[in-house]
């Protein structure tokens with residue numbers, strides 16, 4: 103039967119692409135400073151029978167344009183035809199290469215984002231059709247709740263959004279704490295205490311690369327002193343260290359780290375350092391695509407791959423990556439960017455279905471103060487998110503919030519992420535350097 107344009111059943115009738123802007127505090131990283139708003143794109147697919155599937159990906163004008171260009175490929179497809187959809191998108195846009203990933207601290211490849219958005223929305227629809235959660239479509243849940251880590255940032259004072267570098271005097275608890283400046287060990291420990299108290303996290307990650315290594319490593323030692331041996335700690339300077347810096351400070355943190363994330367740039371440098379440190383090395387920057395797996399294995403560049411379904415081409419691709427990791431002695435965990443509840447729900451379904459989950463996953467979720475899913479933010483219990491109940495992703499779009507955050511996107515004027523430009527508003531001579539220390 104030709105299901106293309108058959109006009110009934112699980113055939114996609116309409117695709118809606120809505121860019122949104124969400125309030126984001128002034129967080130620091132190796133690439134500069136977070137803008138007052140982070141961008142996301144919400145994709146809705148609606149079938150001929152009126153079933154709607156949703157997904158969320160990092161916002162970028164170029165990805166939105168690619169999604170619009172893909173519309174004629176998507177509309178008329180059966181939601182089960184994911185292989186065919188991917189193949190036609192590859193023909194239309196060309197396969198992403200590892201070169202497309204480039205040297206930026208975040209991923210701007212187009213096809214992986216486009217396919218991830220479409221795949222997750224299709225799986226949401228399929229889940230609703232067969233009355234099963236997405237985790238069941240990925241092989242079934244291995245666990246009922248998925249652990250996440252506290253994700254700490256150096257930051258300037260401020261709430262982001264309209265408040266910018268000002269704070270909301272009425273905020274309390276974590277909502278107040280996340281507005282505080284954190285540029286030294288005292289500030290980082292206070293941030294960690296407040297976040298762990300609010301969410302119950304049982305692992306801690308600090309995003310570094312913002313200050314000189316001795317300051318940042320002092321923060322890791324302060325966290326170790328504050329939380330003790332039982333709290334697993336990770337540190338991620340976003341590949342901004344030279345190999346000798348990675349070796350010096352990697353050794354200084356050897357006794358306190360669960361893993362060290364992207365201390366240096368490139369698979370060769372990671373492999374060199376990995377030979378010299380006992381601490382496991384993790385990456386979301388040196389091995390970032392299936393194309394890079396052969397070199398990763400040949401060189402031995404990392405112990406842990408931090409997958410991200412938005413960057414690896416969807417949830418099923420991430421399950422395939424898990425199998426490769428098992429085969430080649432890697433562990434798999436998860437990377438994150440500023441995101442809302444649709445992405446979190448997808449991450450939880452994937453985390454629930456992964457055969458092995460040795461590490462708590464990354465999430466930026468506590469930094470966000472807005473939401474687009476009905477019923478408000480997903481709840482954490484002791485640092486874990488239970489798999490959402492209900493078929494598909496188990497979350498529904500709050501259409502009023504979607505309209506409001508889309509208006510915020512139009513008003514804020516941002517079209518893509520550029521942390522360097524934001525940093526230059528504070529420090530005009532600051533420039534991004536791939537390797538700084």
Ligand SMILES: [Mg+2]
Nearest residue numbers: 338363364386
């Ligand atoms: Mg990272």
